[in-house]
Amino acid sequence: MTLRFLFGLLLFNLLLTTARAQTTVSGQVVDAQDQSALLGAxxxxxxxxxxxxxxxxxxxxxxxTVPSVPxxxxxxxxxxxxxxDLQRTVEVGTTPLNLGALTLQAGGVTLKGVEVVGQAAAAVQKGDTAQFNADSFKTNPDASAGDLIKKMPGVTVDPTTGKVQAQGEQVQRILVDxxxxxGNDPDAVLKNLPAEVIDxxxxxxxxxxxxQFTGFDDGNQQKTINIITKPQFRNGQFGRVVAGYGPLDDRYRLSGNLNSFQGKRRLSVVAQSNNINEQNFGTDDLLGVVGSSGGGGRGGRGG
Structure with missing residues (x-):
């Protein structure tokens, strides 16, 4: 009886010692250049x-945080x-170990004359801003900004209303650069800005x-999406044309847009013509375009 008790006590102490020897290893992983957090590393x-x-x-x-580390x-x-990759040897004791900031260098490696270059991170968190790399999400050649944004994690677009939600909240503003x-028309931006120009x-x-006007924080915030364009598209013209024709009844639908970016000056012209009794642009559409200082224009004809 005494021997069994002593054996049990010894085993209990051994387990207790082992449990106490486990600790946590923590730290932070950031970009070496701008110190932004690397979400998902x-x-x-x-x-x-x-x-x-x-x-x-x-x-x-x-x-x-890596838990339960002996x-x-x-x-x-x-x-x-x-x-x-970052590699190093660490010694873990019986108390929590904080490794501090671990910095990763962007780039690839060269192996036997073949350059292997990794893609840019699909998403990074910079403070309170979630940033997505557009080239990490595949879209069709004629895709719009709306087609691209639907692929972003945490972003949804209502197929009926066109309203955008991000991180569970309705997006109230969509900015370009x-x-x-x-104007204050997120739907117009998503429909008429080509995905190929987005960085x-x-x-x-x-x-x-x-x-923003008073300089005093009133506690009210607006969920906002900012679209950053690729540098080569910030000074120049770009657009697209979509056409459809039905030879049996001679029906057609033609639409297109032209965007001109010249530094801070932005101009967009959108036009549509058809003979299928489709309304081109409603009052809300037009008010959304001319209602602010961001230039834009639309025109069209229906038959």
């Missing part, structure tokens, strides 16, 4: 020499698509118009 701890793996994913603010020597590997375009899409909370 992978952190792996490989215990030496028995190769037991433990890991965690990086959160929106760049932080990570004391010992580990090989740390941090990886993210479009960045060079930080400025209003097509990045940012989602953030913007101070209300009243707060």
């Amino acid at each position: 992978n952190v792996v701890l490989l215990q030496l020499p028995d190769s037991v793996r433990r890991g965690a994913a990086v959160e929106a603010d760049g932080s990570f 004391a010992g020597r580990y090989r740390l590997t941090v990886s993210f698509l479009g960045y060079q 930080g400025k209003e375009f097509f 990045k899409i940012q989602v953030y909370d913007r101070a209300s118009d009243q707060a």
Whole structure:
């Protein structure tokens, strides 16, 4: 009886010691150039020499925590698509270990004359702003901004109303390079701006118009999407034409738009013609375009 009791006590102490020896390893993963958080990066701890793996994913603010890590020597590997892996050896004791900021360098590697270059990160979190890389999302050659934005994580477009939601809130403003375009009409921007001209899409909370005017924070914020265009399209003209024809009854539908970007000056002309009794532009459409300083114009004819 005494021997069994002593054995049980020894086993209990052993388990207690093992449990106490486990701790957490935490830190933050950021871009080496601009210190932005790398959402979705992978952190792996490989215990030496028995190769037991433990890991965690990086959160929106760049932080990570690997729980229940026994004391010992580990090989740390941090990886993210479009960045060079970071590796180092760490010693884990019995108290929580914070590794601080771990910086990743963007770029690829060269192997036997073949250059392997990773793609830019599909999404990064910069403070309160979620930023998406447009080239990471595949669209058709004639896709619009609306077609592209539907592919962004956390962004939805109502097929009936055309209203956009991001991060569970209705989007009230869609800007182009930080400025209003097509007035206060998000739907017009999404329909008429080609996806091919878009470099990045940012989602953030913007101070209300009243707060921006007075300089005092009234606590009201507007969910906003800012479309950043590719540099080569910021000075020039671009557009698209869509046509349809039915030879049996001689019906047709023709629509197109032309956008002219010259620095801060933006002009867009949209036209549509058809003989299928389709209304071209309603009053709301026209008010959305001319209702602000962002230039725009529409015209059309229905038959």
